[in-house]
Amino acid sequence: MLNTITVSQLNNYVKSLIENDPRIAIVNVSGEISNFKNHFSSGHWYFTLKDANASIRCVMFRSSASRVRFQVEDGLAVVLKGRVSVYEKDGQYQFYAEEMHPVGEGDLALQFKQVKEKLEQEGLFDTSSKRVLPKFPKRIAVITSDTGAAVRDILNITSTRYPSCEIVMCPVLVQGDNAARDMIATLDRVYKLDDIDTIIIGRGGGSAEDLHCFNDEMLARKIYESPFPVISAVGHETDFTICDFVADVRASTPSHAAELAVPDWRELKKRVDVIANLFKSTTLRKYDLYSGKLQALILKVSPANLSRIVDSKQLDVDRLSDKIASQIKFALQDGVNTAANLAARIDALSPLKVMARGFSTVTKNGEYIVSSDKINSGDNITVKFIDGDISCLVTDKNTK
Amino acid sequence: MLSKDFDFEKSIKELEKIAESLENEKISLDESIALFEKGVTLSKECSEYLENAKQKIVTLTEKESEANG
Numbered sequence: 034m035l036n037t038i039t040v041s042q043l044n045n046y047v048k049s050l051i052e053n054d055p056r057i058a059i060v061n062v063s064g065e066i067s068n069f070k071n072h073f074s075s076g077h078w079y080f081t082l083k084d085a086n087a088s089i090r091c092v093m094f095r096s097s098a099s100r101v102r103f104q105v106e107d108g109l110a111v112v113l114k115g116r117v118s119v120y121e122k123d124g125q126y127q128f129y130a131e132e133m134h135p136v137g138e139g140d141l142a143l144q145f146k147q148v149k150e151k152l153e154q155e156g157l158f159d160t161s162s163k164r165v166l167p168k169f170p171k172r173i174a175v176i177t178s179d180t181g182a183a184v185r186d187i188l189n190i191t192s193t194r195y196p197s198c199e200i201v202m203c204p205v206l207v208q209g210d211n212a213a214r215d216m217i218a219t220l221d222r223v224y225k226l227d228d229i230d231t232i233i234i235g236r237g238g239g240s241a242e243d244l245h246c247f248n249d250e251m252l253a254r255k256i257y258e259s260p261f262p263v264i265s266a267v268g269h270e271t272d273f274t275i276c277d278f279v280a281d282v283r284a285s286t287p288s289h290a291a292e293l294a295v296p297d298w299r300e301l302k303k304r305v306d307v308i309a310n311l312f313k314s315t316t317l318r319k320y321d322l323y324s325g326k327l328q329a330l331i332l333k334v335s336p337a338n339l340s341r342i343v344d345s346k347q348l349d350v351d352r353l354s355d356k357i358a359s360q361i362k363f364a365l366q367d368g369v370n371t372a373a374n375l376a377a378r379i380d381a382l383s384p385l386k387v388m389a390r391g392f393s394t395v396t397k398n399g400e401y402i403v404s405s406d407k408i409n410s411g412d413n414i415t416v417k418f419i420d421g422d423i424s425c426l427v428t429d430k431n432t433k
Numbered sequence: 434m435l436s437k438d439f440d441f442e443k444s445i446k447e448l449e450k451i452a453e454s455l456e457n458e459k460i461s462l463d464e465s466i467a468l469f470e471k472g473v474t475l476s477k478e479c480s481e482y483l484e485n486a487k488q489k490i491v492t493l494t495e496k497e498s499e500a501n502g
Contacts, residue, residue, distance in 0.1 A: 200491070301479075312452040
């Protein structure tokens, strides 16, 4: 006689059979994900794992699902680690996944690839949005662990190359599950400061797992939002992280970041000296030019030059006065000659001279008579000779 | 002593401009002497800024309280 059992008893029995089989109590199963559902309120994942010929329903509870770093989607080939059990309510046997790993590549590599593709498509890596670092930063925020080699390297280099620059130390976790969140919160605080010229964010070398927090999508987005230029400096030259792609400048190491961030003051000092010498020499040249001009002017007004001028003027004066003197002399002589001529002419006109030649004058009653009209017969006239007078009685008169 | 808001970048740019102006033959002697004096002062300030600097390190928390207070 067969025992009759309830559905519950049956399911419960099968469940215990399966759960007690050590070969499937904990097992790795490989397959492809399909019908993936992330339950909106519980956060549990429900999906089907399948291969070419078979499929099994799977569940991954939130506590396990939250540890999966990459994006899960249909078609993804994975290996699940977990156990098999029966969901008694509907008699479904299913796989309870506790870990999920991508097939062919590591979880971290897959996450890196997925985040990189996503942000690249959104344009977060575009070179057009990259800023140029300020040449002479006054203040640099250094976001890294305060105990690592990175902070030592950075401070060493900034203090030797450009001590004029102030360093704002922002200690953060740089590895582990909380690192990305810590760095995001610190970036938010730095963004609120208004006088930061450059941000350096990074850490020294480590394993891929150690550096992985710098591949965090939210951290990358936060860096992209930065109001100040950001240098990303994670690990060594060969390590590339999402932060490197999204930052304005990628430095191969923290030391390299410090070198990119600040100029070398000795180089600048040389430049200042060169400029100072340049304008000293150009000013000197200008001075020489003017002093040459001045020298020429001074020569022109020198005593020697003056006396030369005076001498030459004196010469002119002498020449002129000689000329004037000779001209005066000539004019005087001329005057003397003229006077003599005049005298001679006057002399020639003197009545005495005329009388000497045999002419005489006639007066009547003391008056000189120049016409026969004034004289009548019987008049007494006086005839004057050069050597005496005679009185005459007019006896006849003939008018012409 | 340099003033607190001494701006190295501005100063070195001005210095370069002065050197350039001084090369220009057209400026007068008076102008060139004034520029020269300004240039000497600037170059001294720049050198002082570079030579006498000591790196100052503050923490983010200090910086925040400085900004808020």
